[in-house]
Amino acid sequence: MVGAGSGTEKLKAWTARDAGLVGCRHCTRVSPIGTETCPRCGGGLTSRDPTSLQRVWAWAVVGLLFYIPANLYPMLITSTLGRPQEATIVGGVIELAQYGAWGVAAIVFFASVMIPVGKFIAIGYLAWIVRKPHGHSPKQLLHLFEVVEWIGRWSMIDVFVVAILVALVQFDLLATINPGIAAVCFALSVVFTMLSALSFDSRALWDQIETLADE
Amino acid sequence: MAAAPAADTRLDELVCCPVCDALHELGEVPADTRMRCVRCGTVIAVDRPEAIRRIVVLAATALVLMTIVVFYPFLELRTGMFVSRASVFDTVMSFAQGIMAPLSIAVAIFVIVLPVARLGLLIWALGPLSVEREPWPGAAFALRWAETLKPWAMAEIFMVGVAVALVKLADLATLSMGPAFWSFTAIVVITAIKDTQMSKHSIWSALDRARKS
Ligand SMILES: [Zn+2]
Numbered sequence: 001m002v003g004a005g006s007g008t009e010k011l012k013a014w015t016a017r018d019a020g021l022v023g024c025r026h027c028t029r030v031s032p033i034g035t036e037t038c039p040r041c042g043g044g045l046t047s048r049d050p051t052s053l054q055r056v057w058a059w060a061v062v063g064l065l066f067y068i069p070a071n072l073y074p075m076l077i078t079s080t081l082g083r084p085q086e087a088t089i090v091g092g093v094i095e096l097a098q099y100g101a102w103g104v105a106a107i108v109f110f111a112s113v114m115i116p117v118g119k120f121i122a123i124g125y126l127a128w129i130v131r132k133p134h135g136h137s138p139k140q141l142l143h144l145f146e147v148v149e150w151i152g153r154w155s156m157i158d159v160f161v162v163a164i165l166v167a168l169v170q171f172d173l174l175a176t177i178n179p180g181i182a183a184v185c186f187a188l189s190v191v192f193t194m195l196s197a198l199s200f201d202s203r204a205l206w207d208q209i210e211t212l213a214d215e
Numbered sequence: 216m217a218a219a220p221a222a223d224t225r226l227d228e229l230v231c232c233p234v235c236d237a238l239h240e241l242g243e244v245p246a247d248t249r250m251r252c253v254r255c256g257t258v259i260a261v262d263r264p265e266a267i268r269r270i271v272v273l274a275a276t277a278l279v280l281m282t283i284v285v286f287y288p289f290l291e292l293r294t295g296m297f298v299s300r301a302s303v304f305d306t307v308m309s310f311a312q313g314i315m316a317p318l319s320i321a322v323a324i325f326v327i328v329l330p331v332a333r334l335g336l337l338i339w340a341l342g343p344l345s346v347e348r349e350p351w352p353g354a355a356f357a358l359r360w361a362e363t364l365k366p367w368a369m370a371e372i373f374m375v376g377v378a379v380a381l382v383k384l385a386d387l388a389t390l391s392m393g394p395a396f397w398s399f400t401a402i403v404v405i406t407a408i409k410d411t412q413m414s415k416h417s418i419w420s421a422l423d424r425a426r427k428s
Contacts, residue, residue, distance in 0.1 A: 013237035013254040016229075021238070023231025026359050027419040028259065030229045030238070040419060041359045047236075096383065104382040107375075142234065142255055149366075156325065156369055160376030163322055165383065166309035167301040168292050175387075179310055184318050191321075194366060203236040206254065 015206075022047045052201040056127045059196035064120055066189035074180035076162055078169075086180060089113065089158065111157040112186070119155075119193050122148045123200070130204045138205040145205070149197045155190045159183055227423070230416055232257055241416070249414075261414040267421055271345040273409040274334045280398040280405075281331055288393030290377070292384065303327065303395055329368040330406070336361040337409075341418070344425050354422060362415070371403045 016023035021030040026043035038045050074086035087095060089112045096105035122144055129136060162183045169177040230239045232252040241250065241260060250260040263269075284303050292299045307326060310318040340358035343350050381390055 013235070015236040016231040016238050017236060019229075019238055021226075021229070021231070023233065023236055023238070025233040026362060026415070028230045028233055028416045029419065030226055030231050032226075040423065041355045043359050099386065101382055104379050107379060138235070139255060153366055153369060154372055154375075156372050157376045157379060159318075159322070160326070160369075160373045161379045161383070163306050163309040164290075164301070164377055164380040167306040168290055168299055168380070168384065169387075170299050171294065171297045174294070174297060179315055179318075181315075183310070184315050187318055187321060198366065202234045206235045206237075 013206075015203075017047050048203060048207070049199075049201040052199055052204065053127050053131065055199035056123060056196050059192050059199060060120060060123050060127075063189045063192035063196060066185045066192060067116055067120075070182045070186035070189055073182040073185065075158065075182040075186070076165065077178040077180050078175070079178075080175045088182065089186070108158060108161070111155050115151055115155050116189065116193065119148055119152055119197070123193070123196055126200065126205075130208060133208045141205045142202060145197075145200060145202055149200075152190065152194050152197055155193075156187070159187045159190070230259055232259060233415065258414060260416040261412075262417055263412065266412045266414075266417065267341050268345040270409055270412050270418075271338060271341050273405050273412075274337045277402045277405045277409070278331065278334045278338065280402050281327075281334070283398040284395045284402070285327070287395040287398075289395040289399070290381075291391045291393060292388045293391075294388040303399070325367060325369040326373045329364050330370040330402070333361050333364050333368050334406075336364075340422070344421060350422060350425050354426075358418065358422065365410075368406075370399070370406065374400060374403050 016030050017033070019030075020033050022033045022035055022045045023030050024038040024041060024043055024045055027038060027041040029038060029040040031039060031045060033047055035045055037043070071089055073088070075089050075092060076087045078085045078087065089108075093105050093109045093112070096108060126141060126145055126148075129141065162179050165177045166179050169175055228240055230241050231237070232239065232255060234257045235252060235255040237252055237254040239250075239253070239259060245262065247263060248261075249258050251257065252259055287302075288300055289302050289306070290300070292301075303326070307323040308319055310316065310322065336357040339351060340354040340361065343354075377396070384390060
């Protein structure tokens with residue numbers, strides 16, 4: 001294998017770009033630089049995505065904009081014997097905790113509050129730090145990015161919970177559950193933050209480290 | 216800086232890491248070994264000779280189970296004399312009224328359409344390979360899209376949502392799970408096993424070999 005070294009040396013590998021090649025992120029094949037479509041899988045090729053950070057920021061901001069109403073408006077509207085009751089995301093978590101369902105309250109709190117907020121901070125931090133030479137370990141930054149990318153989808157749990165409750169609890173007069181507008185805002189927020197994470201070009205995490213080492 | 220590859224190295228012997236762009240020269244990958252990127256540790260190649268057949272069998276099983284999910288009852292809720300049933304389809308249609316209708320379409324896409332599409336695309340791309348036939352037209356296109364759609368297929372997240380909803384309702388009523396519930400659970404487990412069998416490099420080079428022969 002090319003590029004084997006030890007310790008910090010490992011951070012400086014011979015990249016496809018150094019070799020005048022462009023690697024396909026869909027299928028790992030390499031082509032001469034300047035090739036636009038991968039000959040193996042037909043995917044688009046870019047050596048480095050120049051619009052990556054702009055898209056990361058744009059999607060994250062839109063996601064954040066939808067996250068605010070998602071927390072302010074009701075997620076669930078429960079009517080018991082004709083009396084409607086509204087619950088927000090945090091309200092729902094508190095209610096679960098009052099029932100003594102601590103485990104589920106923790107899952108919902110984690111998926112709907114901790115993950116989205118943590119994700120905005122993590123994406124912002126990554127997009128900020130890769131713009132200029134930095135002394136951070138790219139491996140640790142990559143771990144952070146992988147966690148953000150993997151965990152983001154799980155925020156959808158709350159939207160699905162609402163859908164299931166609405167479908168299941170339909171006892172006409174006795175009790176019914178209807179979705180609140182926050183469900184839509186929350187779903188959009190999750191989709192936009194996923195797009196933000198998917199726009200991030202992980203190869204940039206190493207590029208600036210190399211610049212630093214070359215100087 | 217590590218040594219550049221020799222000038223006479225052919226392009227198809229080089230593999231780039233999709234995560235950090237490091238270039239690797241891969242010869243034969245010994246059976247049952249994982250090759251990781253020297254720099255970022257991403258798994259680049261897993262050579263399991265049986266992997267493709269296993270992926271196709273698992274995907275086909277999951278696809279068959281999907282028909283049960285669509286046609287059989289999912290959950291049933293009872294309080295006294297009242298009974299309320301929901302199929303997966305009902306769940307998807309929860310948001311169908313008023314301005315939230317697009318959310319119903321989105322849930323349908325995340326929970327049913329994309330998981331099914333991924334299974335279908337994988338079978339189309341790799342099915343003929345698993346029985347040592349020539350790949351069908353569009354195999355590369357199908358395989359690329361199966362991977363691209365992966366983050367948007369959320370069947371497993373839906374099942375965790377079901378678990379949360381069941382706990383929320385446990386005090387209110389008696390619950391029972393229908394056949395669709397169990398097959399959906401099975402699909403989630405099968406899909407998770409199937410995805411661990413994949414390595415982009417191994418599958419794409421298998422497709423390459425099949426196209427050349
Ligand atoms: Zn490609």
